[in-house]
Amino acid sequence: MTLNNDKTITIRNVSYSRALLLKMRLELEGIQCFLTNLHEPDTGVDIQLAIKDSEKAYLLLDDMRKATGVEKEYLVKSLKSVRRILVPIDFSHMSIQAAHYALELARTLKADIRLLNVWFNSANESFVINEMFAFQTNLDSIMREMEADAQSKLEELADELKQRIRNERIRGVDVDFDLVRGDAVNAILDITDAYKPGLLVMGTRGKNRTGIGLIGSTTARVIEKSKVPVLTVPSGYDINNFIAPKNVAYITNFDDNDFLALHRLITFVRPFDVKIYCVHSNPDVSYVLDKVKMKKMREYFNDHYSGCNIECGLIENSDSLEGIETFIDEKKIDVIALISRRRNLITQLFKPSLTRKLLFQSDIPILVFRETADAIWKP
Numbered sequence: 001m002t003l004n005n006d007k008t009i010t011i012r013n014v015s016y017s018r019a020l021l022l023k024m025r026l027e028l029e030g031i032q033c034f035l036t037n038l039h040e041p042d043t044g045v046d047i048q049l050a051i052k053d054s055e056k057a058y059l060l061l062d063d064m065r066k067a068t069g070v071e072k073e074y075l076v077k078s079l080k081s082v083r084r085i086l087v088p089i090d091f092s093h094m095s096i097q098a099a100h101y102a103l104e105l106a107r108t109l110k111a112d113i114r115l116l117n118v119w120f121n122s123a124n125e126s127f128v129i130n131e132m133f134a135f136q137t138n139l140d141s142i143m144r145e146m147e148a149d150a151q152s153k154l155e156e157l158a159d160e161l162k163q164r165i166r167n168e169r170i171r172g173v174d175v176d177f178d179l180v181r182g183d184a185v186n187a188i189l190d191i192t193d194a195y196k197p198g199l200l201v202m203g204t205r206g207k208n209r210t211g212i213g214l215i216g217s218t219t220a221r222v223i224e225k226s227k228v229p230v231l232t233v234p235s236g237y238d239i240n241n242f243i244a245p246k247n248v249a250y251i252t253n254f255d256d257n258d259f260l261a262l263h264r265l266i267t268f269v270r271p272f273d274v275k276i277y278c279v280h281s282n283p284d285v286s287y288v289l290d291k292v293k294m295k296k297m298r299e300y301f302n303d304h305y306s307g308c309n310i311e312c313g314l315i316e317n318s319d320s321l322e323g324i325e326t327f328i329d330e331k332k333i334d335v336i337a338l339i340s341r342r343r344n345l346i347t348q349l350f351k352p353s354l355t356r357k358l359l360f361q362s363d364i365p366i367l368v369f370r371e372t373a374d375a376i377w378k379p
Helices: 016-028 051-066 069-082 093-109 130-167 184-195 217-225 256-272 287-304 320-331 345-350 354-361
Strands: 008-014 033-036 045-050 084-088 112-119 175-181 199-204 230-234 247-251 275-280 310-314 335-340 366-370
Touching: 008 016, 008 051, 016 033, 016 045, 016 051, 033 256, 045 051, 084 093, 084 184, 093 112, 093 130, 093 199, 093 230, 093 256, 112 130, 112 184, 130 175, 175 184, 184 217, 199 217, 217 230, 217 366, 247 256, 247 320, 256 275, 256 335, 256 366, 275 287, 275 320, 287 310
Parallel strands: 084 112, 084 199, 112 175, 199 230, 247 275, 247 335, 275 310, 335 366
Antiparallel strands: 008 045, 033 045, 230 366
């Protein structure tokens, strides 16, 4: 271990697979950490974390090094659990597109996919008045039919994806499904906690719509609450002409959460061999100050990720959204990445966030990370 400053340390020269597993186990315990030196994985990568968490990290790493036989097999299965994608499905065109997009990602990531449908079981509501008994009985029957229909549709979609896996000879990918009753958002979050996916993939309605219904209230609320990154796929995206991501734009706001999100983004896109554009657009703040901040960010990535293809820059436009859209077209961006930040209710009502605006406007997938209250990473 190497002491970096009064807040963080670095565990050096850990094998890439062990580093991924350790990162997963630490994050499951609510401990922030990130991987560095990714451009030379054959010689070992580094893990950076807070000093207060160093003892727990060292003990977990020591357990992994000593593991043999059954224990080692368990660790391998645990590592595989990092490569899971959860896809909530409501059988709309956009959610089915999201499932096929997830399969394209899984092809490269060697990830398993779980399809999830949540339906509200209103039959659980009891009726006090005796005259309602006949209606209640009929409602129970309707609920059973709805559940059977959802089960049938889930099986059909899962079979469709499995058929693609066989026909296209995709290796290392499996598909299963889950059908649960309850409130959609809470159920998705509960299944996320239990299944422990590395990513959620959800459909959105796409460009040129207006109102909060544009991205769907379920998708919007999951984005706001999920601890796991959410990748949204707009309905206008042509899944038949899918091209693996090559150019990713990360929209930075120059705060501590950006560095944690960028480290997670770099780890996620590593198998795709992409170029990351780290850009900032904010016409309300001094351009000179933005240049200084972007310079510090560029120096940080040159020091820690010299082997990664990362370009930092500012977008000059009086309209942030218009500037970002122009940049996306010029650089042929395949995926936008950003943080969904916590804001108070008044701000949400009268000044929509950039995240929401992009979700309203974009016809390309958007990867959203949730803001972390106790981010500690700084350049």
